[in-house]
Amino acid sequence: MAASAAPCAGHRQGRRQRLELLGLAAVAALLLSRPDLATLAAGLGLFLWGMTLLEDAIKRLSGGTLDRWLHTATSHPGRAIGVGALATALVQSSSLITLLAMSFVSAGLVALPGAIALLFGANLGTTTGAWLIASFGLRFELAHYAMPLLALGLLGRYRLSGSLAGIAGLLLGIGLLFLGIDFMKLGFEAWQDGIRLDGLAGDRSWHWPLFVLVGVVATVVMQSSHATLLLTLTALASGQLSYLPALAIAIGANIGTTVTAVLGALSAGIAARRLAGAHVIFNLVTAAVALILLVPLASLVDIVAELVGLAETAWPLKLALFHTMFNLLGIGLMLPWISRLADLLERHFPEPARLPLTQARHLDSAALNHADTAVSAMEQECRRLERRAYHLLCTAILLPSAEVIGHPPQRSTVEARIEPDAWPLVNARYHDRIKPLLAEILAFQARIDVPLTEAQQHQLEALQARSLRMVEAVRFGEVLQRSFLRHAAPVSPLREAHDDLRLAVAIGLNRLAEGEEGLAITAPIEEIRGHWQNELAKRLREHHLDPWLASSLMNDLHQASRLAAALAEPTPARS
Known part of the structure; x- marks a missing residue:
């Protein structure tokens, strides 16, 4: 019976590989026939690659400093939120801070409430990416700055070692981010006379959950809320997407970031699963409130934008402002409930009554x-x-x-x-x-x-x-x-x-x-x-x-x- 099962498994694997090759061939044919889509896809790929290199370079250059800094910060919820936001703003990766917080909880270095507060701050810190893209990425020809960064990064990555190689990796990651943003801008500009995303928009309330779902799916597929927001901002700036649907997609991007925590918790221990549960609850509650109050929040954004001197048509900056405001709203709602949330998760994810004697407890x-x-x-x-x-x-x-x-x-x-x-x-x-x-x-x-x-x-x-x-x-x-x-x-x-x-x-x-x-x-x-x-x-x-x-x-x-x-x-x- 085992002998017959092996050929079946091999047959299934071969069929899956053929389907993957057919899928790749279909995508390649589509991209060859549509240079605008190919440019957009290339920009997205470069952006995601740059994010990966940037995250790896920051981890290597920090040499444990970032770890100890975040560990010290979790003693007080307010401080943990501030440091989580600042750390995410510096490294531009909420996924890195999320996985770091899960590591701390699994290793017993921090208590669950402190790690939850750190995640709240990471959600706020990730909004700085939207501000950077809206403020600089859509206004300047970033490819002009990307080329020297790429040249220095590539040369240094293969010629240098130690911390200098880490700095070269940092430059290479930033250069790829810049080049990716510029390619996506070109792709949307070339796409302007083709399919229009704003044709899907409407004034009825059932439209907004659909766009939230678009944001969730895009973030899950690309494993980066920054990439989703970049696509949304460039589509918004080029007129491919109208304002309110873009806000709904930003809400969905926030929900999509929870997938990183959930995937990280699957191979981790009970403590990490509790933290992943807190991340999911916080993002779902925040998204639900933001979706219910979408129109009032959009009006509030207009008022604040006028007070700070933003132009009425500065839609990308308004989206960044909305992204920050609804995350602040979520933190304000959930902060008083951190201790109770931690207790609830500890009850729903209890420690196993007895582990096998041979099983390690801490090697998560x-x-x-x-x-x-x-x-x-x-x-x-x-x-x-x-x-x-x-x-x-x-x-x-x-x-x-x-x-x-x-x-x-x-x-x-x-x-x-x-x-x-x-x-x-x-x-x-x-x-x-x-x-x-x-x-x-x-x-x-x-x-x-x-x-x-x-x-x-x-x-x-x-x-x-x-x-x-x-x-x-x-x-x-x-x-x-x-x-x-x-x-x-x-x-x-x-x-x-x-x-x-x-x-x-x-x-x-x-x-x-x-x-x-x-x-x-x-x-x-x-x-x-x-x-x-x-x-x-x-x-x-x-x-x-x-x-x-x-x-x-x-x-x-x-x-x-x-x-x-x-x-x-x-x-x-x-x-």
């Missing part, structure tokens, strides 16, 4: 988008691995972890009766709880592909080194446990030495948990090792100990020393 894919969140996720998961290793090492020396961690271990606990059947085998627990989690940690670290500061790189190296040392110690503990269980009987000739050794290891673990390192951890074990090496020689001479048992004890002492050395090994210094 959303955390990979930014340096701080990636390092924080690694740190939290390594701490989980470390706690499991502590418990397993206590199991290896046949002592409850509560008697080892938190207060100095007592000899009376070590000398208590041992029930071998009560202790799970370290080897089985290692394969169930330690190895799978270590594999996830190493795989996550290998996927980190964002610029890291020297301190962040050093922190990741230290976390990995400490985790590997703890796992190595567990493997030594596995060997010790087998010997301790074989000689657990009170009458065993090795019980006395084993009790001394178990207590010494327990003291080392206790000190390690308290933050001590080096000799503080190895000294108790080395002291016991030296004592029993002398004692073994004496008992062998006096025939009080079997040579076979003596060799077993020597091996146990050696394994304990290796365990202590693994725990005490200092983190490698960065040269």
